[in-house]
Amino acid sequence: MSFRRSRRLLGFAVSAALASSSALAAQRVATQAASEAATPHAFQTPRSAAAIAAQCRTLLADLNKAEAQLARGGEAPGTSLLAALDAMTRRTEDTMGPLGVLVAVSPRKAIRDAAEACDRDYQAYSSRFWQNAAVYARIKQVRPADDIDRRYWRDTIDNFEDAGVALAPAQQRRVRELNDELIALTQIFERRIREDRTRLWFTRDELAGVPTGVFENSPRDPQGRYRLGLEEATVFPVLESASVPATRERLWRAYLSLGGVANLETLAALTQRRRELAQVFGEASYADFVLRHRMAHSETEVQHFLATVKEAVRAREMADLEVLRVEKARHLHQPLDQTVLARWDTAFYSERVRRATYAVDQEQFRRYFLPEASLRFVFRVAERLFGITVAPAAAPQTLWHPEARAYAVTDNDSKALLGTLFVDLYPRADKFNHAALWSFRNVSTLAGRQPAAALVVNPSRQGLTLDELQTLLHEFGHGLHALLSKTRYAGQGGTHVQLDFVEAPSQMLEDWVYDPQVLALFAEVCPSCEIVPTPLLAQARSSREFGKGMQFSRQHLYASYDLALHGREPPDPLLLWAKMESATPLGHVPQSMFPAGFEHIAGGYAAGYYGYLWGLVLAEDLRTAFAADRLSPAVGRRYRETVLESGGQVAPAELMQRFLGRPADSRAFFEALSQ
């Protein structure tokens, strides 16, 4: 899920990129279209913090100059205003794109810090730009030539208006203040979680059942107790495997207090500021304010969708919980009617049921999915489906780390270079430690510009689990969306689609790793690799189905809470949560404060958490076209041409219609849920 969405920049994406295509002024773009090809060797990592600061100053000078030209109508004859605006987006991508990647992967702190400083300067510029009334007035007068221009023009107008360009000066100032405060409050909320220093001590006996790898390197006190923190890599394995209930309860309670009362207050402040922001624009709630520009359109539509999901999983959730309760009674040798399931029991008994019923241990998969072979495997899936070739880029490169590399993606029919994929495959100190994709440079057919993206993952060198292979394919899926796109404007390239559509293409592909016919591609890319046994795969598939009632109910609760929190009446965050969680089968545990650690809604997913479930509905519908053959080149080609190539220049519902030959619907999703 951790797609790195480029921040909205001059409308659309900050991207960045290959530093050699420097400072293309708007008026040159139309005439020198071929000048923006992505040369794979051109990712020149800045040598020093001073070099980054200099790049940053040049960027801001170029943007100020271009802005002044836009305001007074100074673009070159024959260049449209929209093209001139998109040239500013591309200019920004050229500098900010690589810097965004380097913040996450550069081994040098000075480089990372300088890149962050540049980002702050750029953000300050950006919020002023979107309130430029002279530029806005000129863009308002544009008469779009066709549907693509119309959508880009509409998105641009929305960006200006959501930044407050049409408001009175005092309100404009208030919008800038509110946005600054929101950024600061979000940083405080996230920092409290990141810098949490809660430590708990456990004896060896209290850790019975926990894999020793989780705690054996932890510090010990004179009594021999182990010190554990609240990192996910510690908390989740302990909750899944500690057989002593008091151990699970103590750790669960600490984890569900992360962020503390201070973060509840910060969350309340965030929601109040968001509500005020919405009201400045005449909207009754923040949910109304943001959903206007989403695929879902309105809070009513999202509420209706969530209610339907809830109805579909209600019975399944109760059945899942009953299976766990029976397992608990058996495990503790106690009568079922005296057995009550606690919140800290669900992960533990789910794992017991999975192991007992399906005999699946994810560790078993690593020997089949070695890292280099896994990377070539996901490439091969795309090659087969989309008629492309992914091969090491020929040119020598100077990248941020000796293990980072570049791949050229070419079209099999035309042999043309489509774009460049950078890959940083292995874990190391100070590197971003999840899996993500930066689509840092976007295509523009108008400018002859080729896209580039960076795939950053961290698998063990011993190999991947099946879950990790699924994640690799998911993130690479975002890369395909970026690299196979053929949009007129960079601001609408690839992943620059509406937030509640962006996950769907990657979520669709997740299913592919459970198909033996797809996994057979390993034999093509790694003849010496062992092929994963089909029964093991089938067990993993069944195991994945167990617990979906509980998972979807939880997702439903998070999404409903997020919407209610950003609704018309700003509630107390904890009171609202306690009320909503109390209405679930396992109830609310007094003193627990889940919202204090709910980073999604403190950050970019406010009034957007529903997008996770929404994207799954779209993904399931997209999959119906591949039901007969997940590797069908014909269907893959149609998908590439209708969905991936269009990026954000066509509305998602229209893309779905063009690909499926009918309007998108939720039947496949609900059928899968009821199986």
Ligand SMILES: [Zn+2]
């Ligand atoms: Zn994702």
